[in-house]
Amino acid sequence: MIPPPGGDVEGINLREALEKRYLAYALSTIMHRALPDARDGLKPVHRRILHAMRQLKLDPNSGFKKCARVVGDVIGKYHPHGDQSVYDALVRLAQEFAVRYPLVDGQGNFGNVDGDGAAAMRYTEARMTEVAALLLEGLDEDAVDFRETYDGEDKEPIVLPGNFPNLLANGSSGIAVGMATSIPPHNVAELCDAALALIKKPEMSVEELAAIVRGPDFPTGGIIVDDHAAITEAYRTGRGGFRVRSRWHVEDQGRGTYVIVVTEIPYQVQKSRLIEKLAELVQTRRVPLLADVRDESAEDIRVVLEPRARTVDAALLMESLFKLSDLESRISLNMNVLSKGIVPKVMSLGEVLREWLDHRREVLLRRSRFRLGQIRHRLEVLGGYIIAFLNLDEVIRIIREEDEPKAELMRVFELTDLQAESILNMRLRSLRKLEEMELRREHAALTEEQAQIEALMESEPKQWQTIAWQIGEVRKTFGPDTPLGKRRTTFAEAPTHDAVDIEQSMIEREPITVIVSEKGWIRALKGHQADLSTLTFKTDDQLKFALHAETTDKILVFSTGGKFFTLAADKLPGGRGHGEPIRLMVDMDNETDIVSVFVHRPERKLLLAATDGRGFVVPEAELVANTRKGKQVLNVEAPDEARLCVEAKGDMVAIIGQNRKFLIFPLEQVPEMTRGKGVRLQRYRDGGPADMRVFAKADGLIWVDSSGRSFTRSMEELKDFIAERGQAGRLPPEKFPKSNSFGTPTLP
Template sequence: MNERLGKTIPIAIEEEVRESYLNYAMSVIVSRALPDVRDGLKPVHRRILYSMSEIGLRHDKPYKKCGRIVGDVLGKFHPHGDQSIYDALVRLAQNFSLRFPLVQGQGNFGSIDGDPPAAMRYTEARLANTADAMLKDIKKETVDFEPNYDDSIKEPTVLPAAIPNLLLNGSSGIAVGMATNMPPHNFREVSAAICAQIDNPEITADELLEYILGPDFPTAGVIHGTKGYRLAAHTGRGKVVLRARHHVEGSDKQTLIVTEIPYQVNKANLIVRIADLVRNKKIDGIADLRDESDRGGMRIVIELKKGTNPQVVLNSLFTHTSLQVNFNINNLALVDGKPKLLNLKGMIAEFIKHRQLVVRRSCEFELKKAKERESVLVGLKLALANIDEVVEIIKESKTVAIAQTKLMDRFEISTMQSQAILDMKLQRLTSLEVQKILDELGEIRKKIAFLDDLLSHEEKILTMIKEETTELSSKHGSNRVTRISPEEVIQVNIEDMIDEEDVVVVISHRGFIKRISASLYREQGRGGKGAKTSDLKENDFIKHAFLASTHTHILFVTSAGKAYWIKVFEIPEGSRTSRGRHLQTILEFEKNEDITAMVPLEDFNSESSIFMATKLGFVKRIATYDFRNAKTRGIVAIHLDEGDSLVAATLVNAGEDVFIATRYGKGLRLSGTAVRMMGRNSRGPRGIRMAIGDELMAVCPVKLDETMLLVSEKGYGKRTRYDDFSPHSRGTGGQRAYATNAKTGLLVSALSIHEDDSCIGISALGKALRFAAGKVSIMGRTAFGVRILDMSDDDSVIGIVRQPNGDSENRDVSGYLTEEKE
């Protein structure tokens, strides 16, 4: 090794990394991210305020370019980039970022819409009058100073901070392994709490909350509930729920007006978010959205569609946008150079402690200066009493130094006193000037006595802090702008605000879905032609139709064997002729997946099960509880062999028989115990053995108080009793259930219905017909039934949906399917 390179010291890399990372972490924590509990400032903000003070940019002085300020801070105190300094300076001047801005800006300093500030060469700034209190008495040795980054000058380690800035403006920052997030407060409330804690050091957090009601954000808004802030006041951590302030205008066609938004929310992004939700139909009922904010204040206008419930829209906006936010309080600050979590009492105590030290050091500085002045005045008084001798000594001395020495020896005075005598002008010899010296000496001695008494009684220092804080709050404080509502925010269940009603869920071949109120259909007589229920595009047709309540879950099972569920009310509502919305905007399934079955569910439990059947005749049962996590992303429901697909799924209760029907009209009744519960990933056993070309078509739960409705492609159908079918073993061919032929077409629907039920038939061309189940005759197993729907040559029935306990008063046996009129 080359000797000039020195000696190599081996160090374990894990030790070096550990030490270096800890050093870096502490540097970030102490020097960048966390505020000091005493003045509530991070180093960059402290340096900006001190630098502006040093160059004389007080609130009553002219503005100077921000580029000049940034350059001064960069060159003297903060060599970490001009942009970071300018960003910090801008924030100190933004009235929507700070409750009490410490800098006055002139020019474009950004906006609540997220607009960036103008370049620093265009903007100007000076200290705000509130900053005077932050810097008060800094020249009186009230705080410690330390060398700057290049040891050329000194900078303060903390500001005197006569105002509790940490509580007033809050702070936020992310360090390494820790973060802080403190809310701003109202000055008048904080001042009252400080005085109360000085009067009673044993005061509790609950008693302090009688003075400080909660955060007071610069953008106002409404805080809902007090539990979160109360927890933060006790522990240092809590959550505050903040909502926008709004009101409703209009009566028939109502409009939501938002006048205040939560703290740190970008208004422009908020409006874009609402627009996206409306465009993607995540929120219904909004007709128009615009921003009418101006110099007079904020005004976001949300026009609602006629008949829309404003509270439903508001709850959706609160759920999906930043009109409601959670402000998570984490009162982490530097105490004696170390991060510490503080509750409300702790923060006030640290401020009082800091102010006690600052006031004491200020008094000590004043006392020192007063005693020095007293000494000078005593010397001048002595000189005036012996003026002739003093003049003689000065005249006889060859130099000033000799004269000073003689005066010190003759009158036993100090160097400072002798120098003051030598510096005295002859005009001070007048009787009036002599009296001024005597009066000043008397005043100085009173001041010295006052300061001595103040420094010897800590309670008097505390009284001074109380008076000073009260005075500053009267001067700079204002009324609270953030309203506090005692009502806690309860997670609103949108379902509770949706009227429960029966709806028909319709899905087209191309994947468009909608729900239609069942009350829009009137019953027709058997053999009616029906009316359109969807305005479908070319090459599209109705593939699935289902009746369900708006409050139930609806389970979708796809051709790929995956299951998804949503609440029925989450399906977009449409008119009888609307196309609906594509399923892929609601459920997150693949493009090659196709919905093959829909099952309405009240809840998910281990007692009820989903009975599934595939095109090739395989069946399985799965507890509904196994689908509880399906939601919109989906989970595997059944394993499918190549060439097979799921064609039917139905809800089956424990011990209930099921009936399987095929396209050729064959049927098999299975005992409730014939197919056991299975896991989601299994295929299941063979349920029915079918002829070549035949396919399994439907599964019905067997209910003895109901009959089975069978409908063919061409609109023929009948009702058949379940007692006509005897239970058979799994895997057998079953019995004849329907006599299909060229006239009837193949079987398309089999479902259990009650005598009083209504049914709605859906055709491939989108027509719908509602009819009473009791109008359909009960026939034997081999009959093909009567005409129920009149199908044209190019149309066919694709499904029948059931509406329990149909209302006979709405029956219209002569007319076509029409929309109800109020």
């Protein structure tokens, strides 16, 4: 586009212009909006609010003024931004559930933990708290530098004196350009103890400091369930997080029933949204153990959770709710702050405390210099007064008779300009006789104070001693015995509940019957079905396995490839159709077949065998697969494949081959493994194992023939078949089924 004629046109590089302007914007956001100063822990808007309230004389002991008045002064004099954003910042400083040590004492509706907003600024009133007064202490004593406001008509402090560890005590959060900060609130008594320890031992490690500052202390309480090592590491690097859980207890309702009462919720969680989420979990039955949720909160939080039955484990119910709701929350730690108010930097716990202590020393020195100047000025004036009292008649004569009394006084008594001016401005009532004694007393006191301040400024140990005294006074005011200073957040270890138990608690427990067909199709019928004669299957398909299970169970599938696959019973297709092929639910090879399907019982052990007669015992707890690929347990090489899987309950093994050779040997001869080929159970010239059984000597061996008749043989009757593992065996006992099968299901 051609620019219009007239005027000077300057060509600029678009890339350079964008970089320059975006950098200016980024720096403005980082320095003047989003990141707090490490020295007073405040962002500019909060600093300006407190300074404006101080100018309005809204001290802790004074009356309240409308928030609209405060906001008007802030945006008119110091902060040229929207009034609502300034009011929101002021409101947060007054919310006891948002700020650990409120800086503003609010009167009126300042919002609540449910997430309701504050009333309009024309209805609410405010004044400063004792904490804010500590932050501003010494502002009139040249403690910090001032700069011009945005319009150049006034002055504002660059940083506050900060006689309170506000950065860590109240925390801060903000998002700048390319960086962010997130600092949770801490307990002031612990911070003061850590600062005092750091004064005594400047090289103190973060590990030692973390033993004093045990972790955050949230205004809403709660329980931190991270271990001490993780908390220490977060404080060492300046980055990390804390798992915070709600505080709860069980209330007995009589007759064996109970309810769970939540009295504290995690920091920055809105109670109303938490209740909505819990109600949604009840409605969708995602947590079957939970029957109802009620909000009985008044001044304090009281959320009542009603279990579905009196037999429900309260701890297990809470563990499942911690996983699915904001009853457990993660509070991040990112101590990215402005060092010296200029350089953004991620600091460790020790660096943040050191920055605050160095600032306190600088404030102490500046206030001492200011006081020293005042004392010197007053001593000079007092020196003139004393000379005047000693020569009172001559002074009066000079004032009455001389045309230039000031110059004459300076000439006669060798006074300074200040002394002569002060004598001339003296009131007549001050010419009493007693006034001289008071002047000399004041002169002596100020001379002594001057010597003390000069000694303080020359001695660094005395400076730190004074700072330690100041910190000690803050600790007394906000100590652990005070209502505001008492630690609210406690520490505990998370209960070690099995993840499987927690996962199962989220599933509604119902009886089902699992049906598996010959061609590997699986489905689940509701209830424990006894009559399966009405079941229909696809053409050329029929029933292979039928299991009674519950929706909380895991179903294990053993394939001829030696792999175990895990299916969640609650995820099985319903029984209206023919189900789904197991091969689509897990990654089972097409050339493999299903050997066995059974309900997982982690306490059991199983005996596995392949077509080559090898096998071993495996704990069933080791068979659960966490992925679709399954878990390889029995190693087989083609043409061999897995053939048998039976429960290893007993002390003897009976095995029969396809060649109708029968062998019994002790189970202790079979090793227990988690994966492998195993050892030879029985030797064959051709074929492989047909069936096997583990039984107890005391009970004897039981088998069932095709007619349903049961036969039991004692160890005495079977003594001719007992041999060492790996032998060929001999023909089976009399009346053993021709099918070479023991006749009962291998696994219940």
